[in-house]
Amino acid sequence: MDKKGFSLIEILISMAIFLTVILLVSDIFVSTTTVQKKTIREQKAMNDLSNALEQIAQYVRVGQVNYNPSYSYPSHSLTLNLEGDDYITIRQVDSDEALTKSIYVNYSIDGGSVNGGFLTPEYTKTPKFDYYLIENLDFYITPVEDPTRLDVNNEYLSNQQPIVTIVIDAIVLTENNQYLKNVKLQTTVNTRSYDR
Numbered sequence: 001m002d003k004k005g006f007s008l009i010e011i012l013i014s015m016a017i018f019l020t021v022i023l024l025v026s027d028i029f030v031s032t033t034t035v036q037k038k039t040i041r042e043q044k045a046m047n048d049l050s051n052a053l054e055q056i057a058q059y060v061r062v063g064q065v066n067y068n069p070s071y072s073y074p075s076h077s078l079t080l081n082l083e084g085d086d087y088i089t090i091r092q093v094d095s096d097e098a099l100t101k102s103i104y105v106n107y108s109i110d111g112g113s114v115n116g117g118f119l120t121p122e123y124t125k126t127p128k129f130d131y132y133l134i135e136n137l138d139f140y141i142t143p144v145e146d147p148t149r150l151d152v153n154n155e156y157l158s159n160q161q162p163i164v165t166i167v168i169d170a171i172v173l174t175e176n177n178q179y180l181k182n183v184k185l186q187t188t189v190n191t192r193s194y195d196r
Helices: 008-062
Strands: 077-081 087-094 101-108 115-118 132-142 163-173 179-190
Touching: 008 077, 008 087, 008 101, 008 132, 008 163, 008 179, 077 132, 087 132, 101 132
Parallel strands: none
Antiparallel strands: 077 087, 087 101, 101 115, 132 163, 163 179
């Protein structure tokens, strides 16, 4: 008599092979998904930081560096004069509730009152935007002396147009607010207005 069908051992072996393949495929899927999530977080953080850096660069291009008071090297704040009595101040703000920093902008336009706002999220104990943390915002301003001022010999202190190098140091975070990666963004811009 011919028996047709599978024995119990054949079924168990085929199930073991099938489960091994399923486990390998699911492991590859999980690791790919994890890498994709990290990449998306890095990309979002870089986009936000690049936008903040470009916004600061645009402020520098349209303004004139205010050399009063003098700046330390590097400086954590920058004041730019606009037309008339208008100005913009960009500075690093340390959060009281967390060990983080944000980029804050004060401005007065058309002789109005002083307004302000954050270019990067203001962090609290439960940050809403947890893609990155600002470590430092630095401005490197050259020349160090005001090129529009005259010295005692009635000569300009510098013949160089003001150039500002902006550096943002940040940490990209994982979904659990753990360290993922250090990033540093930098750009150098000069003021378009150079009146003496």
